[in-house]
Amino acid sequence: xxxxxxxxxxxxxxxxxxxxxxxxxxxxxxxxxxxxxxxxxxxxxxxxxxxxxxxxxxxxxxxxxxxxxxxxxxxxxxxxxxxxxxxxxxxxxxxxxxxxxxxxxxxxxxxxxxxxxxx
Amino acid sequence: xxxxxxxxxxxxxxxxxxxxxxxxxxxxxxxxxxxxxxxxxxxxxxxxxxxxxxxxxxxxxxxxxxxxxxxxxxxxxxxxxxxxxxxxxxxxxxxxxxxxxxxxxxxxxxxxxxxx
Numbered sequence: 001x002x003x004x005x006x007x008x009x010x011x012x013x014x015x016x017x018x019x020x021x022x023x024x025x026x027x028x029x030x031x032x033x034x035x036x037x038x039x040x041x042x043x044x045x046x047x048x049x050x051x052x053x054x055x056x057x058x059x060x061x062x063x064x065x066x067x068x069x070x071x072x073x074x075x076x077x078x079x080x081x082x083x084x085x086x087x088x089x090x091x092x093x094x095x096x097x098x099x100x101x102x103x104x105x106x107x108x109x110x111x112x113x114x115x116x117x118x119x
Numbered sequence: 120x121x122x123x124x125x126x127x128x129x130x131x132x133x134x135x136x137x138x139x140x141x142x143x144x145x146x147x148x149x150x151x152x153x154x155x156x157x158x159x160x161x162x163x164x165x166x167x168x169x170x171x172x173x174x175x176x177x178x179x180x181x182x183x184x185x186x187x188x189x190x191x192x193x194x195x196x197x198x199x200x201x202x203x204x205x206x207x208x209x210x211x212x213x214x215x216x217x218x219x220x221x222x223x224x225x226x227x228x229x230x231x232x233x234x235x
Binding site: 002033035042043044045048056057058090092106107108109110111112113 | 150152154160161162163164167207209211222223224225226227228
């Protein structure tokens with residue numbers, strides 16, 4: 001158990017719909033990252049938040065948006081869903097500051113993922 | 120954009136054989152991390168390499184970071200069935216920032232199958 005929780009575990013929806021994926025980082029972690037994993041695209045970085053602010057953006061579509069709330073949990077919103085959006089969506093968290101207690105601050109702890117199926 | 124290439128895509132070995140996966144970046148990396156994802160699971164952090172030419176060992180696993188900080192490798196000695204899974208390298212480009220580590224660019228992963 002990484003300490004990162006994601007809900008829901010599975011989500012089945014139709015094209016054109018909108019869904020929200022939720023992530024709670026490990027206690028004390030300030031950075032949250034979202035990734036998309038599909039069979040043919042590997043693990044693709046979508047976006048990073050640090051202490052409520054967007055810090056880095058990857059290959060995130062305009063139909064997708066995310067935010068990190070004051071309690072540090074994060075939500076990924078996917079709208080106008082297409083068949084190609086079917087994938088496993090992972091959230092990860094990290095401390096987000098330089099070496100703490102000798103542990104590499106860049107280490108990311110992944111949640112169990114949300115499997116999204118768009119029909 | 121920054122790309123991290125990883126080879127091979129698949130590797131089948133007999134239990135007891137060695138295994139190596141290679142990672143190459145188109146740009147110099149600030150650091151490189153390695154993750155393992157078991158079938159049906161999520162990526163789990165294995166190690167981070169920061170220094171040029173760095174070599175780190177974890178039991179049967181040996182990790183190397185190239186002198187130019189553009190390539191890395193993971194070598195497993197005498198594979199076991201518990202080693203099955205996908206091994207990913209992930210690089211951070213340039214300055215990681217004073218208070219936050221930026222995005223990781225993941226390689227495509229090497230899927231390791233170990234036949235007993």
